Amino acid sequence: MAVHVGVIGEGVCSTRVARQAERVGAAIARAGAVLLCGGLGGVMEAASRGAAGAGGVVVGLLPGLGRGDANRWVTIPIVTGMDQARNVVLVRSCDAVIAVGGRYGTLSEIALALKLGIPVVGLRTWRLRQPEGRRVPLLTAATPEEAVARALRAVPRRGRRARTWLA
Amino acid sequence: MAVHVGVIGEGVCSTRVARQAERVGAAIARAGAVLLCGGLGGVMEAASRGAAGAGGVVVGLLPGLGRGDANRWVTIPIVTGMDQARNVVLVRSCDAVIAVGGRYGTLSEIALALKLGIPVVGLRTWRLRQPEGRRVPLLTAATPEEAVARALRAVPRRGRRARTWLA
């Protein structure tokens, strides 16, 4: 099975953020990894376009009730019909996640990945400090290509990956 | 986007049912469609093996919390962590569904597909009559290959597919 890298970010974004997301998507595809995202517009669409342009597979985990919401670069649309709960499916299905820009939805997904022990790399995203000042293991990167490289290096080797239990 | 055909059936099955499921999977892949299934053993594994053997893409919508549950023929594992609720995601993501054999879980998925208006073809599966004797639009087939052919013919043409609303 190929490595799964998720790209998270909001459905409406600036041109600048979109360009970064597109480069992230392209780098994921060039590395032979599958891109997972929420399948809609903004960061999701830009990353999808980047991956599809580089010949990659794009899985879109859609929040709504039909496939019609998917952006045109999604190759495998999954119709969850579960609104925000689809984010949990998205994060859990990834070996590593890259957050590009981002507002509250993205923060929620970053936190979920941290909780599940899935590596997260942030690109122009939230900076976090725990209530008691503990360090948050959110990786950062200066460029889209560096973000993808860091994400791939952080993927646990197959077989070592701990199961995350119900809690 | 390729047509998505789901294969539903239980996680433990007879050799006879497994052989049928494998032929269903192979026919789906030969038709250029993507196979979606629950990603585990029994009917799911046999169908996955058939599709993978014919060079197809196999999406496994896993009920548990990790990718380790997937059978070895799944090419794109989606880790829902939602137990039985993953069946809803599976059915909703398909253009048509084929039920092979099956016990209660399969019946639940057949009923869900009927509710959502997604075509279902049954192969050695439940026969159903509504409480008031109304006909149930569950298609049937005598062979795996006929099941796939009927499923593909029943797929609504793109653009005509009605959205299914929250209810």
Add this chain to the structure above:
Amino acid sequence: MAVHVGVIGEGVCSTRVARQAERVGAAIARAGAVLLCGGLGGVMEAASRGAAGAGGVVVGLLPGLGRGDANRWVTIPIVTGMDQARNVVLVRSCDAVIAVGGRYGTLSEIALALKLGIPVVGLRTWRLRQPEGRRVPLLTAATPEEAVARALRAVPRRGRRARTWLA
């Protein structure tokens, strides 16, 4: 904790079925059990009205994104935002389930309860035969009051209830 009895049935129903559902709800409340349902109209609303009229607690597991969809007799609305997947939460949260009338959605919930080993009593609902002719343990009742009595007798005694594992 009180016993939880679910009432399942469609969102649009005949006056006759509604009267039966209302009596089911009233009998559940008189027995001191909590009624769980999908929170919308039809069978769900009639059962809710019956339970609320008898002073009972009515939990409505809503499929949509807001509380506004709940019928007026729901005392505890839970907003799942998960469309059909809320049925899984409903069935799993019950000690026993009563199906009143019903079309495909109800069939899907009956099958799910059978799969999870939760007792189901049917009132004017689907009759089922397994593919290989095996008996289906769907209890039946001639009146609403008998349905509730059978459901309560079928509730596993606390402590004996087996956990249902991920599969």
Add this chain to the structure above:
Amino acid sequence: MAVHVGVIGEGVCSTRVARQAERVGAAIARAGAVLLCGGLGGVMEAASRGAAGAGGVVVGLLPGLGRGDANRWVTIPIVTGMDQARNVVLVRSCDAVIAVGGRYGTLSEIALALKLGIPVVGLRTWRLRQPEGRRVPLLTAATPEEAVARALRAVPRRGRRARTWLA
């Protein structure tokens, strides 16, 4: 319908945080509101104990597959079987949410509430700054009682509450 106030926080916590959570639960019940929480230990259990001790209703939205995981103060256990996705159901079902202490799971829920436009009050919890320095509307409180008072004042008046759409 009573006002629904959610209490979020981790399943293992210090005695100090537990005492605060217990006072939060008690204040919610004294105000006549229903307490919703994740139903397990730590902050969830302490808040449940506080509310139950003050005669309140405690809804526990459990992540696992059985009711046996609920702490003993939960009066209405809802068995989601959806692991982390139950957090989405919890947040969406509340008029306001109070975060007590908290690590990544709590952060994820705070972010989700902010995304859905549901008021959140934090007590010894995360402090947040958006990537571009925008203010985050996370209310704060110095005592448990103040947290509950702020949460209740922030509840949108019935009828004015905007629906949150699929996105």
